[in-house]
Amino acid sequence: MWVQAIVLIVSLLALAWSADKFVDGACGLARILGVSPFLIGMVIVGFGTSAPEMLVSAVSAFEGSPSIALGNAYGSNITNVLLILGVAAIVNPIKVDFSVVKKELPFLAGTLILTVFLILDGKLSRINAISMLVLFIPIMVISSLGKKEEQSEESDRKDSLPKSIFWILFGLALLVGSSRALVWAAKDIATALGVSELIIGLTIIALGTSLPELAASVSAARKNEHGVAFGNVVGSNLFNTMCVVGIAGTISPMTVDPKILSRDLPAVGIVTLFLFIFGIRKQISRISGIFLVLFYAVYTILLGLKII
Numbered sequence: 084m085w086v087q088a089i090v091l092i093v094s095l096l097a098l099a100w101s102a103d104k105f106v107d108g109a110c111g112l113a114r115i116l117g118v119s120p121f122l123i124g125m126v127i128v129g130f131g132t133s134a135p136e137m138l139v140s141a142v143s144a145f146e147g148s149p150s151i152a153l154g155n156a157y158g159s160n161i162t163n164v165l166l167i168l169g170v171a172a173i174v175n176p177i178k179v180d181f182s183v184v185k186k187e188l189p190f191l192a193g194t195l196i197l198t199v200f201l202i203l204d205g206k207l208s209r210i211n212a213i214s215m216l217v218l219f220i221p222i223m224v225i226s227s228l229g230k231k232e233e234q235s236e237e238s239d240r241k242d243s244l245p246k247s248i249f250w251i252l253f254g255l256a257l258l259v260g261s262s263r264a265l266v267w268a269a270k271d272i273a274t275a276l277g278v279s280e281l282i283i284g285l286t287i288i289a290l291g292t293s294l295p296e297l298a299a300s301v302s303a304a305r306k307n308e309h310g311v312a313f314g315n316v317v318g319s320n321l322f323n324t325m326c327v328v329g330i331a332g333t334i335s336p337m338t339v340d341p342k343i344l345s346r347d348l349p350a351v352g353i354v355t356l357f358l359f360i361f362g363i364r365k366q367i368s369r370i371s372g373i374f375l376v377l378f379y380a381v382y383t384i385l386l387g388l389k390i391i
Contacts, residue, residue, distance in 0.1 A: 084275045091268040091287075097261035098135045099294035105134055105254030111247035129318020133159075134255065135292035136323055138262035140331040143284075148270055149207075149337035154284020155292060156327040157347045161285075162293040163316045163323075164354035165379035168361075170297060171304040171312050172372030177361075178309040184362035187317050190222050192355055194324045199348055202339045212332025219325040265291065281340050285347065286386055313367075317358065324351075346391055350382065 136159050140152035171177060197218075201211040265288065273283045296319050303311035331337070357375070361367045367375075385391045 084272060087268040087271040087275075090264050091272065094261040094264040094268060095291040095294065097257060098265065098291060099298065101254045101257035101261060103254075103295060103298055104250045105258065105295075108247045108250030108252075108254060111243070112251070115244060115247065129315055129322055133296075133319045133322035133327065134258050135262060135295060136319075136327045137330055138258050139266055139288060139292055140327045141334060142262050142266045144331040144334040144337070146266060146270070147335065148266065148280050149331065149335065150279065150281040150340055151266060151269065151284040151288060152331035152337075153207075153328065153339065153343055154281045154347070155288045156323045156331075157343065157351050158285035158289025159293050159296075159327075160320045160323050160351045161347075161354055161382065162289050162379065163296050163319055164357055165375045165382070166290075167293060167296045167300050168313070168316050168367060169372045169375030169379065171300040172367040173369055173376070174301055175304040175307065176369050176372070177304055177312050177367040179313050179362050179365050179367065180310065181362060181365055183313065183317065184359060187226055187314075187321075188355075188359055188362055190226065191317060191321055191324070191358070194218075194222070194321060195348070195352060195355060198324055198328065199344070202344065205339050205341065205344075207328070207332040207337050207339055209333055209336045212329045212336070215325045215329035216333065219321070219329065222321065222325070281342060282386060282389075286383055313361075320355075 136155055140155050143149065143151040143155070168177070194215075197215070201207065201215070269283050269288055270280065272278075273280050296315060300312045300315050303309070303315065361371070382391075
């Protein structure tokens with residue numbers, strides 16, 4: 084099992100590094116095109132930092148481990164709000180544009196309700212999974228409208244188009260390889276320790292695939308790019324809910340663990356409610372950040388001890 088543990092650690096590090104390079108390339112391309120901070124955060128960085136989740140879940144579905152795929156998606160959503168936004172707010176309190184409450188967050192809540200409806204029978208069919216992917220397209224188009232008039236504080240950076248494209252392609256290639264290694268190692272470790280694949284997906288893999296979000300949001304918070312920091316989490320959670328689950332279900336229709344409906348989706352609902360509260364308050368204070376991190380620690384401990 085030591086070999087698997089080493090592979091797990093190395094693949095997690097490779098995931099984080101390659102996703103960071105992928106995000107650098109994506110943000111460089113976005114700045115060349117001249118789009119807003121929130122749009123960069125939600126669409127470009129949100130997609131880039133969700134690439135590990137998408138690839139890990141796709142590989143899990145291919146290899147017949149649907150619990151890893153779904154646990155990774157929903158666990159990442161929980162980690163993004165509690166740990167990523169929490170740590171970012173501790174580093175630098177985050178200002179939240181109230182318009183997000185009126186536009187993007189209702190989409191996020193709506194996709195969560197749709198997910199519950201689609202898997203209420205305990206199954207995720209290929210048709211339902213494809214419908215999630217199709218519906219995701221107009222959601223992102225509508226969210227992108229009206230955002231180009233704002234300019235990023237980093238828009239004066241001289242980004243090279245060839246360099247940006249190189250990092251996008253190289254980062255994506257490394258993401259694919261490290262994702263396969265991660266799923267292999269995680270499955271073997273779960274089997275050896277007698278831990279369910281769902282718990283592994285909700286904790287270790289969710290944390291590992293969320294490292295890019297952590298790096299991106301903390302970096303954005305330090306640079307006072309509040310739109311990028313908050314938009315990254317909103318966009319990433321949208322990608323996880325619709326694309327990550329949709330891709331996995333399209334590759335391999337699956338039976339859904341009852342715990343996902345009774346425990347994990349309600350937890351995602353609670354953290355989504357937190358986003359609405361922060362949006363209404365127009366900020367995430369340092370105290371709120373500490374609360375979120377503590378909430379994450381308690382949740383993870385309860386999962387590990389099998390109390391919930």
